[in-house]
Amino acid sequence: MFAEFKHTVRRLRGQMIGWSVGLGLYGLMMVSLFDSIVNIEGFEELMASYPPELLSFFGDSILAITTPKGYIDVYYFLYMPLIIGIFAINVGANLLVGDEEKGMLDLIMAHPVSRMALFWGRWLGFATATAVILFISWLTWVIPSGSVGLDLTWLEILRPFIPLYAILLFWGGLALLFSFFLPSARAASMTTAALLVGNFLLDGLANANDDLKAVTEYMPLHFFQGGQAITEINVNWLIGLLAAALAFSILAWLRFQRRDIRVGGEGGWSLPLLRRPSA
Amino acid sequence: MSEQIALMAKGLTKSYGKVVALRGVDLQVRRGEIFGFLGPNGAGKTTTIRCLLDLIRPDGGDVQVLGLDPQVDPVAVRAQVGYLPGELSMEDNLKVEGQLRYYNDLRGNKIDWERVRQLARRLDLDLRRSIKNLSKGNKQKVGIVQALMHRPQLLLMDEPTSGLDPLMQQEVYRLLREARDDGATVFFSSHIISEVDALADRVAIIRQGVIVEEAEPQQLVQLALRRMQVRFKEAVDPTPLAAVPGITMLSQSNGMMAHLQVEGEMDGLIKALAAFPVSDFETERPSLEEIFLAYYEAEKEGN
Known part of the structure; x- marks a missing residue:
């Protein structure tokens, strides 16, 4: 298992560096802007002048944007599940099926490594890579926070990263599960991403429409606290998200244990109506 | 007995949806031999090899590799196997x-x-x-x-010389022979008959997911149909020759010459010819390639 874990982390190092640098720079920029933004004269009035429907999309935090908690929530945690979710979904969907489609899994699995070790070694590599990206992102908020008056302790900044990690494992696990049932890693990525974006939009709209709340309260992002976790983590929600992520991963593993390893390109689906007519 | 068998498949079946890839493959490869697995594209060579490594699960039948069931103990099997996939x-x-x-x-x-x-x-x-x-x-x-x-005990190689130049092909043959000499078993698939002829101690021909022949290359040649041309010193009626088991009269020319097809051993024909005034005869010995093509043609006709 360790060999696969090491290999997965090594393969993901480029993505880890890219995402860490990107999110790190964004974090540093937003922290450094905190002081300037909250001190803009009339900023709160400006925010209040926006249509209530638009403001409600961003939830309650938008009204508290000049506070450290509201600021970090609006400028980071509100949409980070969507942004880093792209990484989690892409890695999850390609974790094993990507190699299968390229025809590399055949040879890897001809070595003395069990399907269990292969699966969980890679899963741990994905979980570690995600944790490293979030850790570096956390550092870029923590280190300069004191110097710009972002009055939050390292622990307060850390807390919302924990549910963020859980929701990323959730979407990554779902993409991984889909990759074993849908015809390709790309189809699994697209389906999971569509669910994530749909959930994100509905979640925002539900703040303005009570009818939608009945639907969104069963959706995963409803259980993602975001910046609200700065003061206290909702442990039940966190456990729920982690349990769902684990359940998806276990189902994917069970499927992987039993399924045939496809030769590249084999076993794809095609819609009869979209088939190119033969010459 | 089982200690002498490196690889065994019995009644192996496998389908991909409606496509039946293996229809009951029976195979035994002895330890320490080089075994060639010959067949046209899509005959089931790769599917058989992938079943042996538990990369795919057969629908039915039994498989044993080095005395182990790949589905029960795949890691132990793979630890002793060296595998070269067809599509690397x-x-x-x-x-x-x-x-x-x-x-x-x-x-x-x-x-x-x-x-x-x-x-x-x-x-x-x-x-x-x-x-x-x-x-x-x-x-x-x-x-x-x-x-x-x-240094695996068993080498499973799917088209081992694919893409290699002739010099390198020879080097690979040498490496495989050395592995065999060191005690390893080599099981390789190919559709290059000359390769199988040059390398294999025994060979199996797979057609449409069934083993249609399994023997030493030379045995295959001997078992195959061959043609014979007999010249007589004087005009005779050669039709009694067609009554010999395994002999078919293809044609004759004014009783001076007969073209025969012989299936199996020549003994019966030689004895029957003793009653005729034979001046000369020629037999055409088929190559492994011709035998393979004969099976392949039969497949096409079957389709």
């Missing part, structure tokens, strides 16, 4: 050495790296080159090195 694909962003070290990691870092260097030298493979810059032939060499580097 590796990580483009690694160098050859990095790729081989990854495979070594998967084998628990037990490989003597000097062995890897030695194999690479013999195959003229540069370990420092990037996989993405390798030609198909050089990638094939990486595949051969990784299959041989841990």
